[in-house]
Amino acid sequence: NAxxxxxxKFRVLKTGQSMTLLCAQDMNHEYMYxxxxxxxxxxxxxxxxxxxxxxxKGEVPDGYNVSRLKKQNFLLGLESAAPSQTSVYFCASSYxxxxxxxxxxxxxxxxxxxx
Amino acid sequence: AQTVTQSQPEMSVQEAxxxxxxxxxxxxxxxxxxxxxxxxxxxxxILVIRQEAYKQQNATENRFSVNFQKxxxxxxxxxxxxxxxxxxxxxxxFMNLQGGSEKLVFGKGTKLTVxx
Numbered sequence: 001n002a003x004x005x006x007x008x009k010f011r012v013l014k015t016g017q018s019m020t021l022l023c024a025q026d027m028n029h030e031y032m033y034x035x036x037x038x039x040x041x042x043x044x045x046x047x048x049x050x051x052x053x054x055x056x057k058g059e060v061p062d063g064y065n066v067s068r069l070k071k072q073n074f075l076l077g078l079e080s081a082a083p084s085q086t087s088v089y090f091c092a093s094s095y096x097x098x099x100x101x102x103x104x105x106x107x108x109x110x111x112x113x114x115x
Numbered sequence: 116a117q118t119v120t121q122s123q124p125e126m127s128v129q130e131a132x133x134x135x136x137x138x139x140x141x142x143x144x145x146x147x148x149x150x151x152x153x154x155x156x157x158x159x160x161i162l163v164i165r166q167e168a169y170k171q172q173n174a175t176e177n178r179f180s181v182n183f184q185k186x187x188x189x190x191x192x193x194x195x196x197x198x199x200x201x202x203x204x205x206x207x208x209f210m211n212l213q214g215g216s217e218k219l220v221f222g223k224g225t226k227l228t229v230x231x
Contacts, residue, residue, distance in 0.1 A: 031219075043206065043221040045219070102148060
């Protein structure tokens with residue numbers, strides 16, 4: 001049981017380049033989230049999804065796009081990377097809210113540097 | 116919008132002593148979950164404890180317990196008999212259960228250092 005897997009683990013981009021971060025979960029979770037973690041800022045929600053084919057904006061959505069074409073996958077895209085997007089990115093998934101013992105399971109994080 | 120506030124950016128405690136981390140939140144909803152997550156230097160996010168808002172009894176997990184004050188919108192974490200392995204960032208988080216706004220929102224974290 002792999003849980004939540006993020007690909008890649010590390011990446012260096014040049015300003016203006018594009019890339020896609022992949023999050024895959026094998027727990028049949030409905031909810032998936034993308035966060036960025038910066039020093040002193042905690043985890044800030046970028047986008048989230050409450051089910052296959054649905055996405056919604058979080059606190060800091062600008063400069064990012066997402067897609068949830070399959071229930072198990074949640075993709076985060078950067079169309080034109082900027083140095084301000086240098087961060088550690090976390091994906092998480094959880095059962096439908098209200099389920100007993102619900103919790104969010106996290107991937108191992110992706111360290112992205114934009115130069 | 117829901118917000119989570121952790122007012123202590125850093126704390127330290129001596130090994131074997133007790134420490135309490137503070138968390139307050141703001142919501143107009145009545146049905147939600149609260150969590151404490153631990154992030155050690157490995158960067159992995161680990162669930163420490165969970166509290167359902169409809170339960171009046173405070174959650175406990177071994178050395179970890181919470182003081183949940185729903186009216187005051189306060190959710191503090193107490194760590195008893197602190198161990199060196201408890202050194203980590205601790206995040207308080209809120210999950211709304213109302214349909215259409217099931218976001219999971221985090222505070223900025225408290226860096227806890229356990230000293231030998």
